[in-house]
Amino acid sequence: MSQMFDIDFSAHKQGRIVGIDLGTTNSLVAFMDLTGPKVIPGADGGNLVPSVVSYTREGVFLAGNPARDMLIDQPERTVYSVKRLMGKGAADVRHEVELFPFHITPDSDSVIRLQLGEKVLTPPEISAQVLGQLKRNAEVFLGEPVTRAVITVPAYFNDAQRQATRDAGRIAGLEVLRLVNEPTAASLAYGVDKRQNGVVAVYDFGGGTFDISILRLHDGIFEVLATNGDTHLGGDDIDNRLIRIGLEDIASEWGEDISKNGEAVQLLRRAVIRAKEELSFVPAVLIELDYHGKHYQREIHRELFENLIKDIIDRTLVPCRQCLADSGVSADQIDEVVMVGGSTRIPMVRRAVEALFRAKPHTELNPDEVVALGAAVQAGILSGDVDDKLLLDVTPLSLGIETMGGVVSKLIHRNSTIPASATENFTTAVDGQRNVLIHVVQGERELVKDCRSLARFDLKDIDPLPAGAARIEVKFLIDANGILSVSARDARSGKEQSVEVKPSYGLTDDQVEAMILESIEKAEADFNERQVREARVEADAILAATDKAKANDAWLDLDDAARQSIDTAVNHLLLVYHSDDHNLILAKIDELNQATMTLAEKMMNTAVSSALKGTKI
Amino acid sequence: MNNHDYFGALGLDRRLSLDTADLQKRFYEQSRKLHPDRFVAKPQAEQDAALEASSVLNDAYRVLRDPVSRAEYLLKQEGFDIGEQRSKDVPPELLEEVFELNMALEELRHGDEDARGSLDQAHSRFAAMRDAIDGELQALFRAYDTVQDRAVLQQIRGALNRRRYIRNLVNEVEKELAPK
Numbered sequence: 033m034s035q036m037f038d039i040d041f042s043a044h045k046q047g048r049i050v051g052i053d054l055g056t057t058n059s060l061v062a063f064m065d066l067t068g069p070k071v072i073p074g075a076d077g078g079n080l081v082p083s084v085v086s087y088t089r090e091g092v093f094l095a096g097n098p099a100r101d102m103l104i105d106q107p108e109r110t111v112y113s114v115k116r117l118m119g120k121g122a123a124d125v126r127h128e129v130e131l132f133p134f135h136i137t138p139d140s141d142s143v144i145r146l147q148l149g150e151k152v153l154t155p156p157e158i159s160a161q162v163l164g165q166l167k168r169n170a171e172v173f174l175g176e177p178v179t180r181a182v183i184t185v186p187a188y189f190n191d192a193q194r195q196a197t198r199d200a201g202r203i204a205g206l207e208v209l210r211l212v213n214e215p216t217a218a219s220l221a222y223g224v225d226k227r228q229n230g231v232v233a234v235y236d237f238g239g240g241t242f243d244i245s246i247l248r249l250h251d252g253i254f255e256v257l258a259t260n261g262d263t264h265l266g267g268d269d270i271d272n273r274l275i276r277i278g279l280e281d282i283a284s285e286w287g288e289d290i291s292k293n294g295e296a297v298q299l300l301r302r303a304v305i306r307a308k309e310e311l312s313f314v315p316a317v318l319i320e321l322d323y324h325g326k327h328y329q330r331e332i333h334r335e336l337f338e339n340l341i342k343d344i345i346d347r348t349l350v351p352c353r354q355c356l357a358d359s360g361v362s363a364d365q366i367d368e369v370v371m372v373g374g375s376t377r378i379p380m381v382r383r384a385v386e387a388l389f390r391a392k393p394h395t396e397l398n399p400d401e402v403v404a405l406g407a408a409v410q411a412g413i414l415s416g417d418v419d420d421k422l423l424l425d426v427t428p429l430s431l432g433i434e435t436m437g438g439v440v441s442k443l444i445h446r447n448s449t450i451p452a453s454a455t456e457n458f459t460t461a462v463d464g465q466r467n468v469l470i471h472v473v474q475g476e477r478e479l480v481k482d483c484r485s486l487a488r489f490d491l492k493d494i495d496p497l498p499a500g501a502a503r504i505e506v507k508f509l510i511d512a513n514g515i516l517s518v519s520a521r522d523a524r525s526g527k528e529q530s531v532e533v534k535p536s537y538g539l540t541d542d543q544v545e546a547m548i549l550e551s552i553e554k555a556e557a558d559f560n561e562r563q564v565r566e567a568r569v570e571a572d573a574i575l576a577a578t579d580k581a582k583a584n585d586a587w588l589d590l591d592d593a594a595r596q597s598i599d600t601a602v603n604h605l606l607l608v609y610h611s612d613d614h615n616l617i618l619a620k621i622d623e624l625n626q627a628t629m630t631l632a633e634k635m636m637n638t639a640v641s642s643a644l645k646g647t648k649i
Numbered sequence: 650m651n652n653h654d655y656f657g658a659l660g661l662d663r664r665l666s667l668d669t670a671d672l673q674k675r676f677y678e679q680s681r682k683l684h685p686d687r688f689v690a691k692p693q694a695e696q697d698a699a700l701e702a703s704s705v706l707n708d709a710y711r712v713l714r715d716p717v718s719r720a721e722y723l724l725k726q727e728g729f730d731i732g733e734q735r736s737k738d739v740p741p742e743l744l745e746e747v748f749e750l751n752m753a754l755e756e757l758r759h760g761d762e763d764a765r766g767s768l769d770q771a772h773s774r775f776a777a778m779r780d781a782i783d784g785e786l787q788a789l790f791r792a793y794d795t796v797q798d799r800a801v802l803q804q805i806r807g808a809l810n811r812r813r814y815i816r817n818l819v820n821e822v823e824k825e826l827a828p829k
Contacts, residue, residue, distance in 0.1 A: 209689055253677045414689040424707075448711060451685065451704035511700060512685045537745055 052406025188261030219404030
């Protein structure tokens with residue numbers, strides 16, 4: 033674009049901000065073009081980058097389509113749907129392991145660690161590989177470094193899940209300027225050239241998560257009234273129903289349990305996904321699997337399929353009703369319903385949504401791309417290129433602190449517009465007490481044990497005073513990313529009180545820093561290795577050419593000194609050939625190039641004259 | 650506990666009667682100026698200030714747009730104690746009604762579906778009472794805006810207490826009547 037038009041891009045000195053949809057199944061990167069948001073294709077021309085990561089035997093990470101191919105060949109080195117594990121602890125996902133081939137290491141606790149071949153990685157590090165692929169795609173397409181991004185997250189993601197996503201961005205070398213909720217992003221993309229005012233519901237049913245958001249659109253303001261969802265409900269669950277049927281059939285037909293066979297399960301998974309997708313357009317499909325000479329097939333009619341998934345779809349309607357109630361609007365006040373996510377292609381989903389909201393859902397935007405497009409619009413808002421739009425989002429979950437008897441005292445209620453804050457005063461219970469520990473939780477239930485533990489904040493170095501005399505004012509602030517920060521001050525002296533954060537799930541800042549360093553070091557090592565290999569390839573070429581030239585008549589035409597200097601240069605190059613310094617190799621290649629200059633000229637003349645002779649015959 | 654001037658954040662005088670359309674307009678206008686999205690390219694200090702200012706703005710809008718929380722906020726600012734309410738204390742004029750209601754709730758919980766009818770009736774009566782208090786509050790709001798008198802605030806506080814008590818009853822009945 034910038035080459036075609038004479039436009040001042042000085043505002044982009046820091047480079048463009050891209051918008052990224054980091055999905056459970058697929059991820060996309062988009063940017064704000066002069067005409068609007070555009071998805072950036074990968075090297076293979078496709079817009080979707082499968083959220084699959086593989087660590088090859090050669091010690092190289094693959095992400096996207098190449099990694100997806102490895103799911104079949106090397107399932108133990110490859111992982112997909114890792115978004116389901118973001119911000120989770122090992123105990124949270126025990127039931128997932130049954131149908132997802134996650135190799136969770138036994139030492140996983142509040143942070144999950146996955147085994148990929150000989151590598152052990154946390155979910156943010158794996159997601160960082162997907163983000164890295166998107167970053168490279170964008171850099172190739174835009175022809176400039178990309179270091180800043182807006183990344184989307186499910187609206188119903190809690191604090192830990194959001195932090196994990198931001199960590200993934202940082203590990204991938206991206207400054208994450210904003211986390212945007214996926215349904216909100218979709219409404220931005222949708223609102224770019226459509227409705228200016230009214231109430232819109234966004235039903236976002238993706239690969240692994242479900243969100244519903246209700247927004248008021250008013251002259252470029254996108255105000256989220258309420259949001260709800262289920263971060264563990266998506267197309268994956270539908271796939272697993274079909275896989276279960278296949279596994280049972282195969283067990284009885286083949287007399288063989290293939291559920292522990294990673295390769296076979298992946299082949300079956302691929303077959304049921306294809307069948308599921310086709311069923312949105314035809315009344316019946318065949319699930320087929322060929323495995324080591326054995327054949328399995330089963331016809332699935334849409335009616336059976338719908339019976340199979342009815343309860344999954346019903347589960348999406350519960351958050352929808354709650355969201356309606358919280359938003360203070362009734363179903364018939366909803367002007368439009370926007371459908372997002374691949375699972376909304378299923379006709380039964382569309383019927384259910386239409387019945388609930390009594391409005392025909394919009395399906396004209398590609399449900400796979402609309403979130404990434406919206407993320408690009410938000411990137412445009414942050415860069416200042418888009419100045420007539422503004423998102424006012426909410427926090428999906430109430431924030432509270434633990435009080436006496438394990439009861440939650442709510443400080444910031446769900447569906448509060450963010451940034452949002454609350455201030456609480458704390459004191460000591462014992463004479464001379466130096467620390468106060470605050471346990472922060474997220475959730476709607478009354479008891480701490482039914483909510484999600486976020487972190488423990490330790491107020492340290494409190495002046496020793498009689499019990500109850502200290503007055504510490506603690507401020508809880510949820511920023512525009514939906515992420516909590518806590519600060520404290522001594523209300524009497526006004527001085528800042530130190531707070532130590534112990535996150536209940538997820539990585540500490542130090543751990544993330546270490547991972548960023550490692551990825552940078554790794555990137556440098558990878559880069560060096562590549563340069564050395566390229567230099568050796570160049571050396572191979574010139575050495576082979578020199579060898580060949582010695583058989584040429586021109587070699588005999590050279591004087592002794594010239595032949596001597598060529599042999600010396602060859603020896604110099606061979607001496608440094610196996611060094612790890614590509615500059616040294618390149619210098620000796622240059623020396624040999626200089627030494628063979630006369631030889632090359634002579635050969636050229638010979639070639640030309642023989643060619644001329646040739647034409648005469 | 651919270652010393653922010655919510656009325657000031659939205660450019661309003663300390664008045665209890667508010668036009669919600671005007672309030673929304675002010676909120677949107679201020680959001681366009683203060684939202685952190687507008688400060689990404691600015692120095693850190695300005696970003697921090699925007700975060701602080703927009704969180705106050707959002708909190709202010711949330712509190713002021715609802716008449717009940719608006720009145721509670723103003724009462725608190727004027728030094729009234731509206732902390733943990735003794736919502737278990739039954740207003741005397743409601744004693745009989747509440748007694749019958751509790752009987753009906755008890756019967757329904759024990760599986761007596763006949764109680765549903767009387768609960769429905771009680772629900773309508775209490776909902777009507779709540780609406781009546783809302784009307785009363787509106788009149789009191791106007792009165793306060795004209796005279797700015799603490800005596801009016803005292804009356805508002807009383808009305809709010811009754812309202813809270815009735816609202817809890819209505820919620821309880823709705824929970825019980827909701828299809829399980």
